[in-house]
Amino acid sequence: QKEVEQNSGPLSVPEGAIASLNCTYSDRGSQSFFWYRQYSGKSPELIMFIYSNGDKEDGRFTAQLNKASQYVSLLIRDSQPSDSATYLCAVNKAAGNKLTFGGGTRVLVKP
Amino acid sequence: DTEVTQTPKHLVMGMTNKKSLKCEQHMGHRAMYWYKQKAKKPPELMFVYSYEKLSINESVPSRFSPECPNSSLLNLHLHALQPEDSALYLCASSQSANRDGQPQHFGDGTRLSIL
Numbered sequence: 001q002k003e004v005e006q007n008s009g010p011l012s013v014p015e016g017a018i019a020s021l022n023c024t025y026s027d028r029g030s031q032s033f034f035w036y037r038q039y040s041g042k043s044p045e046l047i048m049f050i051y052s053n054g055d056k057e058d059g060r061f062t063a064q065l066n067k068a069s070q071y072v073s074l075l076i077r078d079s080q081p082s083d084s085a086t087y088l089c090a091v092n093k094a095a096g097n098k099l100t101f102g103g104g105t106r107v108l109v110k111p
Numbered sequence: 112d113t114e115v116t117q118t119p120k121h122l123v124m125g126m127t128n129k130k131s132l133k134c135e136q137h138m139g140h141r142a143m144y145w146y147k148q149k150a151k152k153p154p155e156l157m158f159v160y161s162y163e164k165l166s167i168n169e170s171v172p173s174r175f176s177p178e179c180p181n182s183s184l185l186n187l188h189l190h191a192l193q194p195e196d197s198a199l200y201l202c203a204s205s206q207s208a209n210r211d212g213q214p215q216h217f218g219d220g221t222r223l224s225i226l
Contacts, residue, residue, distance in 0.1 A: 032212030044201070044217050097159070098156060
């Protein structure tokens with residue numbers, strides 16, 4: 001079992017719809033969770049982070065965390081073609097701020 | 112624009128060359144990181160510096176040698192690399208490496224090709 005797992009996709013979403021991305025992790029001691037967006041050939045860009053169970057909203061993005069079930073999700077509302085990218089889930093599971101990344105989910109938003 | 116600046120953006124070198132990658136941040140962060148990313152794979156942690164001291168080395172081969180001259184600068188010295196070392200090398204920084212959960216911010220990366 002991988003430490004952080006994501007569906008590789010592609011997740012195809014019509015423009016204006018909601019994109020729902022999921023991420024599961026294996027270490028129950030994990031404390032901090034991050035979503036990065038990475039365009040092809042570019043570096044990862046931090047879009048959301050969440051520490052507590054529940055929802056956290058920032059603009060069109062909502063992160064959801066359920067530590068009991070060991071999953072974290074990202075919702076993208078009103079998806080735009082510019083949201084087409086790979087979304088990386090990252091988990092901080094130990095001291096030293098060591099991030100472990102999932103394999104990423106590729107999202108395609110079609111006009 | 113990213114607040115973590117990496118130079119050069121592209122680097123092509125032979126297996127016998129010595130080169131260095133540079134990273135600079137002006138956010139007052141006290142932790143800096145080097146990652147390696149191969150195509151269609153997630154970033155893999157190489158090194159962590161906390162308060163200018165090496166705190167994590169993920170069993171990286173000695174042909175990669177990190178250096179942190181001060182809290183704003185991070186270098187990665189390269190020597191006798193192999194073709195499989197060709198990748199995107201990413202620098203990141205965060206406020207601290209001692210407190211879990213500090214978001215890490217990435218630079219644009221250096222795309223390295225080994226001939």
